[in-house]
Amino acid sequence: MKEGVPRLRLTRLARVWSVPCIMDYRIKLDVFEGPLDLLLYLIRKNEIDIYDIPISLITEQYISYLDAMKSLNLDLAGEYLVLAATLLHIKSRMLLPVSEEIDEEEEDPRADLVRQLLEYQAFKEAAIDLDRRKMLDRDVFTRREACDHAVEAPEGPVREIGVFELVKAFQKVMSGLPTADLNLDISADSMSLSQRISEVLDLLNERKSLTFEELLGEEGDRRVLVYTFLALLELMKMRVARAFQQGPYETIRIWLAVELEGGDADWKN
Amino acid sequence: MEELKKTVEALIFVSETPLSAKKMAELFEDASERDILEAARELADDYERRGGGLCLVEVGGGFQFRTIDSAAPWIQKLRGGKPASLSRAALETLAVVAYRQPVLKSEIERVRGVDVSAALKGLLEKNLVRIMGRKDVAGRPIIYGTTKRFLEVFGLRDLSELPTLREMKELTGEEGEGLE
Amino acid sequence: MEELKKTVEALIFVSETPLSAKKMAELFEDASERDILEAARELADDYERRGGGLCLVEVGGGFQFRTIDSAAPWIQKLRGGKPASLSRAALETLAVVAYRQPVLKSEIERVRGVDVSAALKGLLEKNLVRIMGRKDVAGRPIIYGTTKRFLEVFGLRDLSELPTLREMKELTGEEGEGLE
Numbered sequence: 119m120k121e122g123v124p125r126l127r128l129t130r131l132a133r134v135w136s137v138p139c140i141m142d143y144r145i146k147l148d149v150f151e152g153p154l155d156l157l158l159y160l161i162r163k164n165e166i167d168i169y170d171i172p173i174s175l176i177t178e179q180y181i182s183y184l185d186a187m188k189s190l191n192l193d194l195a196g197e198y199l200v201l202a203a204t205l206l207h208i209k210s211r212m213l214l215p216v217s218e219e220i221d222e223e224e225e226d227p228r229a230d231l232v233r234q235l236l237e238y239q240a241f242k243e244a245a246i247d248l249d250r251r252k253m254l255d256r257d258v259f260t261r262r263e264a265c266d267h268a269v270e271a272p273e274g275p276v277r278e279i280g281v282f283e284l285v286k287a288f289q290k291v292m293s294g295l296p297t298a299d300l301n302l303d304i305s306a307d308s309m310s311l312s313q314r315i316s317e318v319l320d321l322l323n324e325r326k327s328l329t330f331e332e333l334l335g336e337e338g339d340r341r342v343l344v345y346t347f348l349a350l351l352e353l354m355k356m357r358v359a360r361a362f363q364q365g366p367y368e369t370i371r372i373w374l375a376v377e378l379e380g381g382d383a384d385w386k387n
Numbered sequence: 388m389e390e391l392k393k394t395v396e397a398l399i400f401v402s403e404t405p406l407s408a409k410k411m412a413e414l415f416e417d418a419s420e421r422d423i424l425e426a427a428r429e430l431a432d433d434y435e436r437r438g439g440g441l442c443l444v445e446v447g448g449g450f451q452f453r454t455i456d457s458a459a460p461w462i463q464k465l466r467g468g469k470p471a472s473l474s475r476a477a478l479e480t481l482a483v484v485a486y487r488q489p490v491l492k493s494e495i496e497r498v499r500g501v502d503v504s505a506a507l508k509g510l511l512e513k514n515l516v517r518i519m520g521r522k523d524v525a526g527r528p529i530i531y532g533t534t535k536r537f538l539e540v541f542g543l544r545d546l547s548e549l550p551t552l553r554e555m556k557e558l559t560g561e562e563g564e565g566l567e
Numbered sequence: 568m569e570e571l572k573k574t575v576e577a578l579i580f581v582s583e584t585p586l587s588a589k590k591m592a593e594l595f596e597d598a599s600e601r602d603i604l605e606a607a608r609e610l611a612d613d614y615e616r617r618g619g620g621l622c623l624v625e626v627g628g629g630f631q632f633r634t635i636d637s638a639a640p641w642i643q644k645l646r647g648g649k650p651a652s653l654s655r656a657a658l659e660t661l662a663v664v665a666y667r668q669p670v671l672k673s674e675i676e677r678v679r680g681v682d683v684s685a686a687l688k689g690l691l692e693k694n695l696v697r698i699m700g701r702k703d704v705a706g707r708p709i710i711y712g713t714t715k716r717f718l719e720v721f722g723l724r725d726l727s728e729l730p731t732l733r734e735m736k737e738l739t740g741e742e743g744e745g746l747e
Contacts, residue, residue, distance in 0.1 A: 288662035357703035396620030397638030440576030458577035
């Protein structure tokens with residue numbers, strides 16, 4: 119989409135609103151950024167005070183707009199229907215007789231919607247402000263490095279990397295695997311487990327052996343407790359740690375099954 | 388021209404991203420961050436007074452040379468291809484992230500009233516938005532914020548330079564909407 | 568400054584390689600190669616007379632901005648201390664370690680489908696990956712995991728803040744829309 123196109127379309131839209139035809143609706147569809155945007159448009163078109171929206175009128179126009187979209191078999195995002203339901207609900211509440219006493223305390227049924235519209239309007243304007251700024255690589259340009267491939271310097275600091283880049287890299291690697299291997303379920307939980315495994319390893323490395331209680335007693339948090347236990351099971355499965363118990367009811371002691379690499383501070387940091 | 392000022396000019400020129408006075412100060416033994424800041428701002432004034440094709444701007448916490456905007460059509464012609472531009476969905480999403488950060492996806496969706504997955508993904512890919520971590524509530528949702536690149540692209544010194552959000556502005560009388 | 572001269576300055580500035588007057592002339596309808604050559608040489612004179620940190624030189628059949636010689640040591644110092652970015656191989660290896668830790672080299676290689684010795688070595692040197700121990704099986708293979716420094720570089724509090732693949736899939740699930 120070229121810059122300036124939305125404005126062009128909106129102007130055109132305003133002009134043709136009263137003479138609907140298939141093409142116009144098609145144009146209208148991608149002009150709006152969602153139900154709130156459409157509602158703001160209707161309010162502006164009718165020159166309505168946003169603090170005193172005639173709900174019947176707006177609801178009617180809003181719904182006939184949705185009907186038109188549906189009749190054209192255009193994809194109607196669920197969000198449009200949700201707002202339609204909200205409008206109908208407000209309309210029905212407005213029809214209820216209000217008793218005098220609670221009138222003062224009871225909020226106008228439209229209040230929430232108005233707040234939402236005003237908030238959205240503010241961000242819509244903020245978006246326009248952003249777009250009006252001199253944008254790099256659109257309005258202003260900087261020098262480009264002739265050839266800047268990511269060359270790894272063996273030493274020296276590493277540039278800060280966005281988490282998104284890391285996930286993308288992982289996604290890319292995983293996409294090359296058969297689906298059985300994908301394991302899309304890497305959840306926050308398994309990451310917490312990794313974290314705990316690493317911590318338990320550090321602790322074992324430092325202290326050589328620990329009692330079960332010492333290990334579990336480190337943190338009071340129930341969640342951490344569970345992770346500690348799972349981490350221990352994982353380490354035993356990997357045969358990195360071993361647990362010994364002298365006899366029933368005796369203290370369980372955890373040992374490192376293998377020597378960790380030297381005392382190198384590098385991997386303990 | 389003074390030696391320090393010359394060097395500062397050369398350093399800013401070769402840096403790929405906005406170069407801060409602090410970073411430059413680390414290179415020199417006998418010049419303070421303050422001296423450097425002064426030299427860089429003098430340079431920026433020089434370029435403005437000269438009124439040529441380049442300007443030196445303070446952006447994203449540093450200094451960067453840029454072309455004047457009147458040259459944009461010719462540069463686009465030289466480089467070929469489409470100019471970088473953001474859709475309205477992207478701009479609105481970016482605005483919510485910028486003003487509300489640290490912010491959750493659900494909050495952006497509440498404000499915009501639509502699903503923002505695609506827009507958010509595009510902004511992450513363009514490195515305008517970043518993942519800041521997770522919120523310590525049930526479900527531990529991801530927290531989003533803007534990047535340094537965001538400041539650079541929109542020519543902002545820092546986030547405080549964003550204009551105030553006109554949140555409670557009356558809607559009536561506001562005509563001529565749409566992006567320009 | 569004359570409009571053509573400004574534009575010529577901006578064009579030379581943004582060009583990655585020396586830009587010839589001929590190539591610039593192709594962009595303009597109402598300026599000849601000769602006009603452009605004249606403007607560019609005037610600019611070169613301006614910069615020389617100014618005696619700043621930059622100069623405009625005629626090289627390889629075109630014009631190019633360069634920094635003055637005396638700035639070279641500082642530029643080298645700036646570049647030397649510049650944080651390096653990770654290569655794709657390193658980033659992918661790091662991603663596998665991060666998401667699959669505690670992990671063996673053989674597992675990383677199975678996933679990536681290539682030898683990862685060099686990448687792992689680099690990540691160990693950069694202190695992004697660490698040896699967590701050895702697995703108590705034949706050959707006692709080394710177990711790898713990420714470091715605290717890793718969290719710092721990615722701005723995370725702990726590993727559980729890493730987005731899950733499912734969350735990313737939710738963002739990337741929708742096609743089209745958003746940005747172009």
